[in-house]
Amino acid sequence: MSLKSVIRLENVTKTFQMGGEIINALDDVSLTINEGEYVAITGPSGCGKSTLMNLIGLLDQPTKGRFWLAEQETLNISDDDRAQLRNQYIGFVFQNFNLLPRASALRNVEMPLVYATAYDKSVTPLVRRKKAEEALARVGLTDRQDHRPNELSGGQRQRVAIARALVNSPKLILGDEPTGNLDSRSGKDIISLFRALHEQGVTIVLVTHDPVIAAQAPRQIAFLDGKIVEDHHQ
Amino acid sequence: MSFREIIRLAIEALTANKLRSGLTMLGLIIGVAAVVLLVSIGEGARKFITKEFEGMGTNLIMVQPGKTDKKQRIGPPMGGSKEKLTLQDVTAIERQARNIDAVTGVTMGSASIKYEGAVSNVSVLGSNAEFIRIFTLKLSEGEFFGNEADTQGRRVVVLGVDIAKNLFADTSGIGKLVKINGSEFRVIGVTAKAGNSLGFNFDEIAFIPTQASLKLFNEDKLLGLRAKAKSKASVEDAVNEVKEILKARHNGEEDFTVLTQDSMLETMNTILGMLTYMLGAIAMISMLVGGIGIMNIMLVSVTERTREIGIRRAVGARQKDVLRQFLAEALALSLVGGLIGLLGSVALTYLISFATGKFDMRAPYWILLPAFGISSATGILFGVWPARKAAKIETIEALRFE
Numbered sequence: 217m218s219l220k221s222v223i224r225l226e227n228v229t230k231t232f233q234m235g236g237e238i239i240n241a242l243d244d245v246s247l248t249i250n251e252g253e254y255v256a257i258t259g260p261s262g263c264g265k266s267t268l269m270n271l272i273g274l275l276d277q278p279t280k281g282r283f284w285l286a287e288q289e290t291l292n293i294s295d296d297d298r299a300q301l302r303n304q305y306i307g308f309v310f311q312n313f314n315l316l317p318r319a320s321a322l323r324n325v326e327m328p329l330v331y332a333t334a335y336d337k338s339v340t341p342l343v344r345r346k347k348a349e350e351a352l353a354r355v356g357l358t359d360r361q362d363h364r365p366n367e368l369s370g371g372q373r374q375r376v377a378i379a380r381a382l383v384n385s386p387k388l389i390l391g392d393e394p395t396g397n398l399d400s401r402s403g404k405d406i407i408s409l410f411r412a413l414h415e416q417g418v419t420i421v422l423v424t425h426d427p428v429i430a431a432q433a434p435r436q437i438a439f440l441d442g443k444i445v446e447d448h449h450q
Numbered sequence: 451m452s453f454r455e456i457i458r459l460a461i462e463a464l465t466a467n468k469l470r471s472g473l474t475m476l477g478l479i480i481g482v483a484a485v486v487l488l489v490s491i492g493e494g495a496r497k498f499i500t501k502e503f504e505g506m507g508t509n510l511i512m513v514q515p516g517k518t519d520k521k522q523r524i525g526p527p528m529g530g531s532k533e534k535l536t537l538q539d540v541t542a543i544e545r546q547a548r549n550i551d552a553v554t555g556v557t558m559g560s561a562s563i564k565y566e567g568a569v570s571n572v573s574v575l576g577s578n579a580e581f582i583r584i585f586t587l588k589l590s591e592g593e594f595f596g597n598e599a600d601t602q603g604r605r606v607v608v609l610g611v612d613i614a615k616n617l618f619a620d621t622s623g624i625g626k627l628v629k630i631n632g633s634e635f636r637v638i639g640v641t642a643k644a645g646n647s648l649g650f651n652f653d654e655i656a657f658i659p660t661q662a663s664l665k666l667f668n669e670d671k672l673l674g675l676r677a678k679a680k681s682k683a684s685v686e687d688a689v690n691e692v693k694e695i696l697k698a699r700h701n702g703e704e705d706f707t708v709l710t711q712d713s714m715l716e717t718m719n720t721i722l723g724m725l726t727y728m729l730g731a732i733a734m735i736s737m738l739v740g741g742i743g744i745m746n747i748m749l750v751s752v753t754e755r756t757r758e759i760g761i762r763r764a765v766g767a768r769q770k771d772v773l774r775q776f777l778a779e780a781l782a783l784s785l786v787g788g789l790i791g792l793l794g795s796v797a798l799t800y801l802i803s804f805a806t807g808k809f810d811m812r813a814p815y816w817i818l819l820p821a822f823g824i825s826s827a828t829g830i831l832f833g834v835w836p837a838r839k840a841a842k843i844e845t846i847e848a849l850r851f852e
Contacts, residue, residue: 270846302766303766304766314764327762327765331451331765331771
């Protein structure tokens with residue numbers, strides 16, 4: 217049985233121009249992550265791991281090379297198609313939570329489903345609410361669903377963000393330093409949530425520079441100067 | 451994103467910043483109100499003038515000496531041309547025209563009028579006995595002169611009520627002798643108060659028979675003829691008749707102009723209608739200003755919410771979803787603003803109309819739809835650019851935005 221790849225990069229290069237100097241944020245990177253993997257990407261800041269996350273999350277495009285998401289070539293697809301893939305296949309968890317300050321936890325979690333209606337008419341407001349409530353229950357925040365982000369602690373906010381990431385049942389959850397703004401106890405809670413999701417079959421890719429968190433992941437990839445310097449399976 | 455969700459987001463965004471939304475709307479409220487109010491004033495003026503015009507007498511036909519193109523002139527051309535209209539023309543119409551109910555020649559001049567110590571400078575209007583019927587003139591005292599007084603050239607005068615008051619104070623002037631430019635006239639009547647009508651005030655005019663007036667001013671030609679058709683339906687026939695009769699008398703030449711109340715009213719209506727449209731167009735400038743206000747606040751809003759846009763794009767919003775969201779906000783601003791402006795200004799026109807009683811400036815129905823339509827269009831027009839700007843923001847940049 218061959219494993220399906222969720223992420224496949226082939227000779228991907230991403231260059232930025234900074235004050236006349238051309239910087240290779242990613243330098244000829246090839247990488248495959250299969251369904252159900254739990255991967256931690258580590259490296260010092262500026263090593264290209266955030267750039268990699270943006271590419272994988274279809275927020276950015278490579279300068280050179282090819283990239284398949286869920287075995288679908290993404291090189292020449294339209295902006296709308298990228299939006300659809302983000303909506304249907306990917307859940308994002310950011311370091312700074314990126315919740316809408318004016319909306320309640322429930323409304324924040326509902327948001328991806330609001331855009332999912334375009335592809336699946338069965339996602340009615342009622343279905344949306346039910347799914348959002350379920351997602352909040354999975355992160356243990358049922359009693360906080362009407363609170364706004366500023367009424368929640370950092371750990372709770374990140375749990376809302378995770379609920380938002382998983383509400384549309386994505387294949388892949390991307391975490392960009394998800395514990396970076398949290399104290400160690402909240403950070404542990406968040407990591408155990410990721411592990412639980414992994415056990416349920418969701419592919420998880422985390423970017424972190426915390427070696428303790430990286431050590432939890434079955435596969436660790438270390439970056440330096442835009443290149444993979446270590447790819448380690450436990 | 452469903453239509454319902456778009457509306458919901460727009461309302462949420464507007465209520466989140468009530469003061470700002472209110473002030474932005476105010477621009478458009480004023481714009482819509484200005485259009486409705488100015489158009490209502492224009493329409494009110496038109497109605498008012500039409501009423502005044504009709505008050506001058508019904509089925510009125512005017513004949514002026516000299517040929518003019520009535521399309522290019524407002525009101526009756528003034529006398530003084532070398533072409534003449536004479537008392538014989540009046541008599542001819544009187545005898546031959548079958549669709550004419552009454553006809554009179556008119557003269558006009560200014561004169562001083564004296565009684566004992568009191569002197570007034572007034573307009574003296576010469577006419578025959580029919581004048582009172584043609585112009586539905588009402589008397590408060592005495593009577594208007596009859597036809598024999600005119601043909602016999604008798605010197606009698608009917609005074610406008612203001613002149614009578616000036617000369618005789620509160621006593622009756624009937625039967626008294628007054629001197630008009632030195633000639634003695636006997637006062638036989640005083641008009642009832644009529645007030646100003648299109649700059650023409652019967653209260654300040656002295657009416658004398660035509661013969662006496664021609665003699666008084668040493669003239670042989672008339673200022674013009676005034677006639678009344680038998681009915682509204684026969685006005686056109688009457689005009690043709692008058693033309694035929696006068697042409698026959700003037701060697702087949704049409705050296706005169708026939709105007710009807712309708713044709714003058716039509717000219718007047720055209721002019722006032724144009725004025726109304728012009729006022730509306732000027733008011734539209736304020737709508738433009740309101741629209742720019744919306745655009746301004748939408749641009750601010752887009753910048754402020756760059757991060758929100760980034761988050762929405764990351765979870766799957768397409769460019770068109772973002773565009774729709776911001777366009778809906780601009781549209782909601784303009785729709786609500788337009789509606790408030792419309793209701794407020796319409797209510798105001800009704801209030802003013804009832805308060806003044808005389809000046810009916812109630813908003814005409816035909817303005818409601820365009821005023822509302824234009825305000826909504828303003829919202830779309832000025833909302834498109836900020837919304838497009840929002841849609842084009844790069845997602846990564848937006849997510850990093852502080």
